[in-house]
Amino acid sequence: MSDRTPITRALVSTYDKTGLVELGQALVAAGVEIVSTGSTAATLADAGLPVTPVEDVTGFPECLDGRVKTLHPHIHAGILANRSLDAHDQQLAELGVKPFEMVVTNLYPFSETVASGAGFDDCIEKIDIGGPSMVRAAAKNHASVTVLTDPAQYGEAIEALQAGGTTTAQRRRLAAQAFAHTAAYDVAVADWFQGQLEDDAASLFGEFTGATWTKAADLRYGENSHQAAALYVDGSIGLAGAQQLHGKEMSYNNYTDTDAARRAALDFDEPAVAIIKHANPCGIAVGTDIADAHAKAHACDSTSAFGGVIAANREVTAAMAEQVAEVFTEVIVAPSYQAEALEILQRKKNIRILVADMNRAEGPATELKPISGGVLVQEADHFQADGDDPATWELLAGEAADAETLADLAFAWRACRAVKSNAILLANGGAAVGIGMGQVNRVDSCRLAVERSDGRAQGAVAASDAFFPFADGPQILIDAGVRAIVQPGGSIRDEETIEACRKAGVTMYRTRTRHFFH
Numbered sequence: 001m002s003d004r005t006p007i008t009r010a011l012v013s014t015y016d017k018t019g020l021v022e023l024g025q026a027l028v029a030a031g032v033e034i035v036s037t038g039s040t041a042a043t044l045a046d047a048g049l050p051v052t053p054v055e056d057v058t059g060f061p062e063c064l065d066g067r068v069k070t071l072h073p074h075i076h077a078g079i080l081a082n083r084s085l086d087a088h089d090q091q092l093a094e095l096g097v098k099p100f101e102m103v104v105t106n107l108y109p110f111s112e113t114v115a116s117g118a119g120f121d122d123c124i125e126k127i128d129i130g131g132p133s134m135v136r137a138a139a140k141n142h143a144s145v146t147v148l149t150d151p152a153q154y155g156e157a158i159e160a161l162q163a164g165g166t167t168t169a170q171r172r173r174l175a176a177q178a179f180a181h182t183a184a185y186d187v188a189v190a191d192w193f194q195g196q197l198e199d200d201a202a203s204l205f206g207e208f209t210g211a212t213w214t215k216a217a218d219l220r221y222g223e224n225s226h227q228a229a230a231l232y233v234d235g236s237i238g239l240a241g242a243q244q245l246h247g248k249e250m251s252y253n254n255y256t257d258t259d260a261a262r263r264a265a266l267d268f269d270e271p272a273v274a275i276i277k278h279a280n281p282c283g284i285a286v287g288t289d290i291a292d293a294h295a296k297a298h299a300c301d302s303t304s305a306f307g308g309v310i311a312a313n314r315e316v317t318a319a320m321a322e323q324v325a326e327v328f329t330e331v332i333v334a335p336s337y338q339a340e341a342l343e344i345l346q347r348k349k350n351i352r353i354l355v356a357d358m359n360r361a362e363g364p365a366t367e368l369k370p371i372s373g374g375v376l377v378q379e380a381d382h383f384q385a386d387g388d389d390p391a392t393w394e395l396l397a398g399e400a401a402d403a404e405t406l407a408d409l410a411f412a413w414r415a416c417r418a419v420k421s422n423a424i425l426l427a428n429g430g431a432a433v434g435i436g437m438g439q440v441n442r443v444d445s446c447r448l449a450v451e452r453s454d455g456r457a458q459g460a461v462a463a464s465d466a467f468f469p470f471a472d473g474p475q476i477l478i479d480a481g482v483r484a485i486v487q488p489g490g491s492i493r494d495e496e497t498i499e500a501c502r503k504a505g506v507t508m509y510r511t512r513t514r515h516f517f518h
């Protein structure tokens with residue numbers, strides 16, 4: 001016996017008219033009566049299709065500039081009647097209400113209106129009320145009603161109409177999609193509304209915050225092979241919306257490392273490359289061009305660059321691609337690739353090649369970190385005009401840096417932000433030459449940076465992501481031959497650290513800003 005529920009009457013009310021006429025034709029061909037609102041009905045009628053205007057069903061005119069069209073018991077009783085109950089059928093008959101077996105609706109474009117910069121009143125008008133009511137009613141009553149909320153679903157609906165109706169499983173899936181659709185819509189409205197409240201504090205951290213994501217892909221596994229994982233997207237640009245041009249599927253760890261690499265490369269205006277392993281840079285550099293930047297980043301720690309994730313903030317040239325092709329690389333992400341560069345990289349079977357938006361101006365104003373039982377929300381960490389600009393730094397010890405040293409300090413300070421705390425980064429000539437990352441005390445980070453510099457600490461500059469609590473860390477850097485240090489300052493023992501630099505004739509600057517990265 002077929003599990004298909006035949007469709008005899010459909011309510012059609014769509015903002016987006018994509019595919020509407022084709023769906024209407026299929027409905028008519030299947031003998032379905034179409035009841036429809038204002039411009040939806042006009043579109044169908046213009047295509048020569050028979051349509052019953054919704055007013056003929058409600059006996060009430062569309063009014064209040066469209067605020068009330070389908071909000072009527074003749075519509076909602078028709079959608080919500082439980083067709084398995086004789087009592088409901090009987091009541092419909094008594095009330096003169098005809099049931100619907102299909103609802104086709106897509107909502108007013110609220111988020112798009114907000115994104116267009118429209119004013120408060122225009123945004124309010126684009127909050128759809130009747131549409132979500134119909135969608136939720138139809139989704140609740142999916143046992144008898146098929147609900148379509150997206151023109152992308154019309155193809156399968158047309159096939160179902162031709163096959164004699166929709167199946168229970170199909171209606172359940174469509175109902176789940178419908179509830180997800182109205183939930184996302186309501187979260188967008190609530191989130192926007194919170195930001196409209198006059199209380200200043202409410203604009204960033206209101207009483208409510210919400211976001212919804214849609215699944216883009218199942219991943220092979222998570223951080224480890226016994227963990228399942230998936231990628232969800234929020235529709236904004238960024239890494240999650242990147243286009244993969246070549247290579248195996250992206251893994252969970254590929255995504256986290258590529259995100260760290262992209263963030264690091266985007267911190268620079270000059271051509272810059274970051275090479276990431278386990279969320280930390282093993283190389284980061286700026287250069288005269290992108291190939292130069294890559295060569296310098298790779299030279300920082302060519303051993304660790306094996307199996308790394310590379311981000312470039314400029315188009316990848318053939319010259320850079322030749323260099324990358326010599327090293328086993330998991331992922332490369334860039335805004336674009338020269339045709340020849342792509343050809344060179346594609347010769348490597350395993351490299352994943354991604355094109356992503358690499359525009360620093362974009363990016364969310366806040367970032368979320370789940371903790372057990374809740375989520376922390378903070379303003380995203382941006383560079384500060386007062387503190388991150390070397391012109392605002394305070395000279396604490398030694399001679400004022402010459403232009404070349406200051407440029408290296410400025411580079412080291414920016415690059416250090418990409419290193420997990422406690423972070424010490426040694427740099428020379430616009431390239432990291434030794435990185436001490438993720439240690440539980442700063443003195444060990446200093447030791448590690450010097451050790452990994454393999455003698456290149458001599459004459460280099462150093463940046464520390466936060467203040468030195470004792471003079472022991474800077475002393476290690478000084479003893480290794482570092483010529484200048486930049487750090488936020490603010491320790492109660494700052495004076496000891498400054499004194500160590502003074503004694504050694506090492507330049508030290510204070511930024512007064514800090515960039516922890518956990």
Ligand SMILES: NC(=O)c1ncn([C@@H]2O[C@H](COP(=O)(O)O)[C@@H](O)[C@H]2O)c1NC=O
Nearest residue numbers: 015037038039040067069070071129130131
């Ligand atoms: N108020 C109502 O009764 C109502 N009923 C349906 N709508 C919406 O009106 C739109 C379609 O209207 P039209 O067919 O006039 O273009 C759809 O996006 C639908 O979700 C309504 N509009 C907003 O709330």
